[in-house]
Amino acid sequence: MPQRPGTPRLLRQINDRAALELLLSDGPLTRAELGELTGLSKVTSGQLLSRLETRGLVRAAGERPGGRGPNAALYGVNPSSAYVAGLEVLPGSVTAAVADITGTVAAEVTVDPTDAGDPVRMVHEAVLRACETASVEISRLRCLVIGTRGVVDPGSGEVRYSVDLPAWHVGILAGLRRLLGDCVIIENDVNLAALAEQAYGAARGVDDFVILWTGVGQGLGVMLGGRLHRGIAGAAGEIGWLPVPGQPLPSDVTAPQTGSFQRLVGGEALEGLARLHGVRSAPVGSGPVGSVPVGPDFRGSAGPPAHGAADGDGVAGLVRTALATGNHGFVDDLAERLAVGVAAVSVVLDPGLVVLSGDIGRAGGSALAARVEEAVARVCPSRPAVAVTGVDGNPVLRGAIVAALARARDEVFSDTV
Numbered sequence: 001m002p003q004r005p006g007t008p009r010l011l012r013q014i015n016d017r018a019a020l021e022l023l024l025s026d027g028p029l030t031r032a033e034l035g036e037l038t039g040l041s042k043v044t045s046g047q048l049l050s051r052l053e054t055r056g057l058v059r060a061a062g063e064r065p066g067g068r069g070p071n072a073a074l075y076g077v078n079p080s081s082a083y084v085a086g087l088e089v090l091p092g093s094v095t096a097a098v099a100d101i102t103g104t105v106a107a108e109v110t111v112d113p114t115d116a117g118d119p120v121r122m123v124h125e126a127v128l129r130a131c132e133t134a135s136v137e138i139s140r141l142r143c144l145v146i147g148t149r150g151v152v153d154p155g156s157g158e159v160r161y162s163v164d165l166p167a168w169h170v171g172i173l174a175g176l177r178r179l180l181g182d183c184v185i186i187e188n189d190v191n192l193a194a195l196a197e198q199a200y201g202a203a204r205g206v207d208d209f210v211i212l213w214t215g216v217g218q219g220l221g222v223m224l225g226g227r228l229h230r231g232i233a234g235a236a237g238e239i240g241w242l243p244v245p246g247q248p249l250p251s252d253v254t255a256p257q258t259g260s261f262q263r264l265v266g267g268e269a270l271e272g273l274a275r276l277h278g279v280r281s282a283p284v285g286s287g288p289v290g291s292v293p294v295g296p297d298f299r300g301s302a303g304p305p306a307h308g309a310a311d312g313d314g315v316a317g318l319v320r321t322a323l324a325t326g327n328h329g330f331v332d333d334l335a336e337r338l339a340v341g342v343a344a345v346s347v348v349l350d351p352g353l354v355v356l357s358g359d360i361g362r363a364g365g366s367a368l369a370a371r372v373e374e375a376v377a378r379v380c381p382s383r384p385a386v387a388v389t390g391v392d393g394n395p396v397l398r399g400a401i402v403a404a405l406a407r408a409r410d411e412v413f414s415d416t417v
Helices: 008-026 031-038 042-054 119-134 172-180 189-200 260-265 267-277 312-324 328-349 358-379 395-413
Strands: 058-064 072-077 083-089 094-100 105-111 141-148 159-161 184-188 209-214 218-224 353-357 385-388
Touching: 008 031, 008 042, 008 072, 008 395, 031 042, 031 072, 042 058, 083 119, 083 395, 094 119, 094 395, 105 119, 119 141, 119 172, 141 172, 141 189, 141 395, 172 184, 184 189, 184 395, 189 209, 189 218, 189 353, 189 395, 209 328, 209 358, 218 260, 218 328, 260 267, 260 328, 267 312, 267 328, 312 328, 312 358, 328 353, 328 358, 353 358, 358 385
Parallel strands: 083 141, 141 184, 209 353, 353 385
Antiparallel strands: 058 072, 083 094, 094 105, 209 218
């Protein structure tokens, strides 16, 4: 493969990108500090900062006191140089957030999806409201990432299969791009939660891990070599269909509640396990100290709860109550069931780290994670570490912002010369 020659323009682009990334991660910095971190001379780093300041990507951010002579000027990335939006779409709500190029969220709004008709109009109205709240023109958005339940085709970017969002069908992405621009991306919600986990949570800086989203339905986000693994059809991580000894095989692949692993750990299964151990769900929000507010209740293609099954808050309440009352039998049995899925994933992928998220993972916390790790170690030669999610707030929304920022920064930071 031919190599691009090291032209002055290309070298300036490389240096500019490196400087901007450093200002994001370590800034604000003085000209001398930036030169030291990049290996550039003070003169070159000064020229670089001047160039970026002229392009509106960098701005003065105060002074560094100390030493003899005048204080050194500090420089940081200009937050208003670009904006992105992230959305989480659920059957009962749509949450949209607008963030500047540094990742600082300027506004977050939640709207009722029944107020709008089709998904295109619904997303457009949610983004408009978020932009108005943030006082940002919608035309300034460089990228918009939508997290939704369902299988997203890696080739077309379209939602191929979503049980409880039937209006999200092929053609929605094209409609969104006609209205909002080409940089609209739809991504599976658990995949976005994995991005958030890598950026802010228990998998921070880890290249190989999986996130097991457990609740009324089950999902898996797979990160290999620092990149999401989606599979050929975008169906990697549909762990609810994992065959499990003792559980019937799916009778209908369009009915996710018939999946074997879903039957083992889904809402109905946990209700039965709770009855067996005499666990009664406490009111929502009455969990033990240290419990984390739940996020979305399940991955899209895991489907809606079966008739009579507990909802997301219900299954989380069972776990919180069992931990609060010291019902170790329930928690141990739950850990053994979850370990079946973790072990199956580990012997194939050997990820080294498994992060528990979703309603059950968050409610169970470190106590459940430790039990799952012990149970997996008894049956699995790879013995991965199991940790509870470390992402605060809404992991899907935070992951959507992470994905949007990556795309926007590639575009904005690569055009500096």
